Amino acid sequence: xxxxxxxxxxxxxxxxxxxxxxxxxxxxxxxxxxxxxxxxxxxxxxxxxxxxxxxxxxxxxxxxxxxxxxxxxxxxxxxxxxxxxxxxxxxxxxxxxxxxxxxxxxxxxxxxxxx
Amino acid sequence: xxxxxxxxxxxxxxxxxxxxxxxxxxxxxxxxxxxxxxxxxxxxxxxxxxxxxxxxxxxxxxxxxxxxxxxxxxxxxxxxxxxxxxxxxxxxxxxxxxxxxxxxxxxxxxxx
Numbered sequence: 001x002x003x004x005x006x007x008x009x010x011x012x013x014x015x016x017x018x019x020x021x022x023x024x025x026x027x028x029x030x031x032x033x034x035x036x037x038x039x040x041x042x043x044x045x046x047x048x049x050x051x052x053x054x055x056x057x058x059x060x061x062x063x064x065x066x067x068x069x070x071x072x073x074x075x076x077x078x079x080x081x082x083x084x085x086x087x088x089x090x091x092x093x094x095x096x097x098x099x100x101x102x103x104x105x106x107x108x109x110x111x112x113x114x115x
Numbered sequence: 116x117x118x119x120x121x122x123x124x125x126x127x128x129x130x131x132x133x134x135x136x137x138x139x140x141x142x143x144x145x146x147x148x149x150x151x152x153x154x155x156x157x158x159x160x161x162x163x164x165x166x167x168x169x170x171x172x173x174x175x176x177x178x179x180x181x182x183x184x185x186x187x188x189x190x191x192x193x194x195x196x197x198x199x200x201x202x203x204x205x206x207x208x209x210x211x212x213x214x215x216x217x218x219x220x221x222x223x224x225x226x227x
Binding site: 006032034036041042044045046089091093095101102105108 | 146148150155163165170205209217218219223
């Protein structure tokens with residue numbers, strides 16, 4: 001019930017291309033879906049987050065698409081750059097109750113953008 | 116504006132020993148959560164502290180304990196270290212409303 005499944009495990013994209021990472025969740029009580037970017041030796045940094053009352057959110061080159069009925073959400077990185085090469089994690093959490101504040105993470109996607 | 120500060124950055128301990136990791140939350144944040152990130156995996160929730168109380172706990176044994184101080188800083192203690200405890204330990208802070216969460220750079224713990 002608490003799982004978040006992320007795919008693909010790794011992704012190689014050419015500079016200027018579109019990177020797409022997908023996540024699926026099971027617990028319909030989740031109401032907050034952030035994406036984090038992590039560079040080696042650093043902690044995860046929040047990229048963008050969405051709530052289930054909207055289907056899409058865009059911030060610069062980063063877009064989250066959210067499909068509530070399918071319990072899936074995805075991260076699109078437009079015009080991918082070599083500096084985007086990092087590990088990306090989707091996550092989910094729910095407000096209130098006994099799991100308040102707990103983030104459940106996906107397994108991560110290693111993105112490599114070739115120049 | 117300082118973000119989340121963790122110390123030390125790296126630590127090597129021997130099996131059976133005890134370790135204490137420290138975290139100072141981002142200014143304005145009063146809630147601290149701890150996560151364990153094994154190599155190649157996503158972070159796993161250990162527990163969360165708010166108002167100096169453990170509010171929420173993940174599936175970690177009692178060897179993992181914590182504390183939050185009146186200034187909102189926090190410690191993570193691990194007793195009787197196992198080789199499998201080797202990981203990056205991340206601290207995340209958040210405002211009272213719960214979101215968003217800001218992570219520190221972590222403490223890399225190696226148990227030999």
